[in-house]
Amino acid sequence: MKFLCIECDRQMAFAERKLPGDGTLAAVFSCPACNRSVAMLTNPMETQLVASLGVHIGGRTVPEQPFELTRSTVEGGRADAFSDIAAPAGGRPVWDEAARERLSRVPSFVRGMVQRIYADYAAERQIAVITPEVMDTARRELGLEGM
Amino acid sequence: MRTYSELTEGDRSNLLGQVSAQRERVAARLATVRHVVAVVSGKGGVGKSLVSAGLSAALARSGRQVGLLDADLHGPTAARMLGVRASGLAVRDNEVEPPVAACGVCVMSSDLLLEETAPLSWREPGHERFVWRGTLVAGMLREFLADVAWGALDVLLVDMPPGSERLDTLVELVPSLAGAVVVTIPSDASYRAVRRAVEAARAGRVPLLGVVENMAGYRCGSCRADGPLFDGDAGERLARDTGAPILARIPFDPAMQSLVDRGDVARAAEALGPAAEALMTRLGPPGREERRA
Numbered sequence: 001m002k003f004l005c006i007e008c009d010r011q012m013a014f015a016e017r018k019l020p021g022d023g024t025l026a027a028v029f030s031c032p033a034c035n036r037s038v039a040m041l042t043n044p045m046e047t048q049l050v051a052s053l054g055v056h057i058g059g060r061t062v063p064e065q066p067f068e069l070t071r072s073t074v075e076g077g078r079a080d081a082f083s084d085i086a087a088p089a090g091g092r093p094v095w096d097e098a099a100r101e102r103l104s105r106v107p108s109f110v111r112g113m114v115q116r117i118y119a120d121y122a123a124e125r126q127i128a129v130i131t132p133e134v135m136d137t138a139r140r141e142l143g144l145e146g147m
Numbered sequence: 148m149r150t151y152s153e154l155t156e157g158d159r160s161n162l163l164g165q166v167s168a169q170r171e172r173v174a175a176r177l178a179t180v181r182h183v184v185a186v187v188s189g190k191g192g193v194g195k196s197l198v199s200a201g202l203s204a205a206l207a208r209s210g211r212q213v214g215l216l217d218a219d220l221h222g223p224t225a226a227r228m229l230g231v232r233a234s235g236l237a238v239r240d241n242e243v244e245p246p247v248a249a250c251g252v253c254v255m256s257s258d259l260l261l262e263e264t265a266p267l268s269w270r271e272p273g274h275e276r277f278v279w280r281g282t283l284v285a286g287m288l289r290e291f292l293a294d295v296a297w298g299a300l301d302v303l304l305v306d307m308p309p310g311s312e313r314l315d316t317l318v319e320l321v322p323s324l325a326g327a328v329v330v331t332i333p334s335d336a337s338y339r340a341v342r343r344a345v346e347a348a349r350a351g352r353v354p355l356l357g358v359v360e361n362m363a364g365y366r367c368g369s370c371r372a373d374g375p376l377f378d379g380d381a382g383e384r385l386a387r388d389t390g391a392p393i394l395a396r397i398p399f400d401p402a403m404q405s406l407v408d409r410g411d412v413a414r415a416a417e418a419l420g421p422a423a424e425a426l427m428t429r430l431g432p433p434g435r436e437e438r439r440a
Contacts, residue, residue: 001162002154009149014159027160045275052282054289055165064172066243066294069286076265082243083235109260112238 003038005031012038017058017143023047027057061142062120065113077109084112086119093122099130117144172293173320179299180214182325182430184356185317189344190337191309194361195330197407199306200228201415202328205423207251208416211301214245216291217256218317219308220284221267226256230410233259242296250412255295257287285316292320311347318351325430326354328394331381332362338381345389356429357394358385359422364398373398392429395422
């Protein structure tokens with residue numbers, strides 16, 4: 001989808017995606033000429049339809065993870081269904097206690113996948129220690145709402 | 148006002164591109180699989196999963212590299228028939244390693260993901276689920292195809308759920324589908340239900356590779372003699388209607404069923420050995436790639 005600023009006759013640029021938490025999605029677009037912003041708001045059914053296709057409004061920010069759709073949508077998954085194998089320790093960031101505690105609150109069915117995404121984010125940016133602040137930044141930058 | 152096509156800057160969401168990338172991921176994963184074969188039936192309870200498990204084990208026993216994808220996501224049974232239980236699927240960079248059954252068959256099933264008695268269900272929202280549930284099931288099947296490290300296989304059998312609807316999804320995901328094996332029991336009711344599935348397969352231009360008539364008689368547990376079980380000749384009628392050969396007629400054998408329920412598929416593999424060879428003949432010699440137009 002594309003948005004047009006009628007006054008400026010310019011294509012608006014995707015700015016950010018938000019999940020307000022009520023099962024709806026907001027995608028913000030801004031006009032590069034006049035800076036006017038609009039938000040496209042989808043209702044819960046539209047949001048779920050997009051999610052069920054395994055696609056991301058605003059484009060993907062991280063490569064598709066194995067069983068990403070299954071792990072992020074299935075309810076009643078076994079706690080030990082997956083054994084996520086981490087890359088060799090060299091160069092991998094460590095998790096501080098607060099970040100580890102926060103990670104522990106993620107449902108175990110999807111936890112390994114979430115852990116890998118944050119670890120890859122930190123490794124790519126040469127961040128040695130993952131803290132809750134790093135997780136917040138990653139969520140914002142990567143559009144990982146809900147993780 | 149200008150149109151979508153006239154706006155020259157990229158569409159950052161590029162939803163079509165994302166869907167296209169998903170399909171490419173499936174194609175890339177299956178590039179090392181010589182034949183993808185669906186095992187279908189228009190009717191539940193005809194023993195389709197037993198046939199899938201037995202065929203896969205028979206093929207593996209003959210030295211072929213075989214995978215079994217249990218596409219009956221709501222009622223998965225095939226993995227347990229092969230003796231495979233959930234034990235933590237290893238996830239590496241971009242793939243999930245499939246467990247390998249004792250008979251050598253690689254397996255993937257929703258049974259390996261769900262809690263023991265949990266139905267396949269989805270997170271919120273809980274209303275109007277009918278709108279997107281089918282899409283999620285299709286997405287899960289796509290991930291079973293694309294994200295599992297199937298490796299180089301001679302055959303990937305896909306144990307389909309009852310009915311024909313999901314076969315359409317499989318055809319869309321796997322345009323190179325080699326064909327379908329149809330499973331029925333002898334009864335007229337089964338004939339009519341399976342015949343509908345056959346017509347749906349034909350409409351999707353899915354080649355019919357053969358018919359397996361299950362429960363074609365009853366094998367006595369004491370004397371091992373076969374006696375009648377169901378009236379009807381659904382297998383023969385389907386073969387006559389479709390021109391596809393009968394690959395096997397298998398009697399209901401309580402002893403075999405009991406073994407399969409315990410994860411021992413050896414006797415079923417024995418019973419389906421000739422069918423497995425006939426199937427491979429239908430698929431063509433190694434190196435011959437079957438591709439649907």
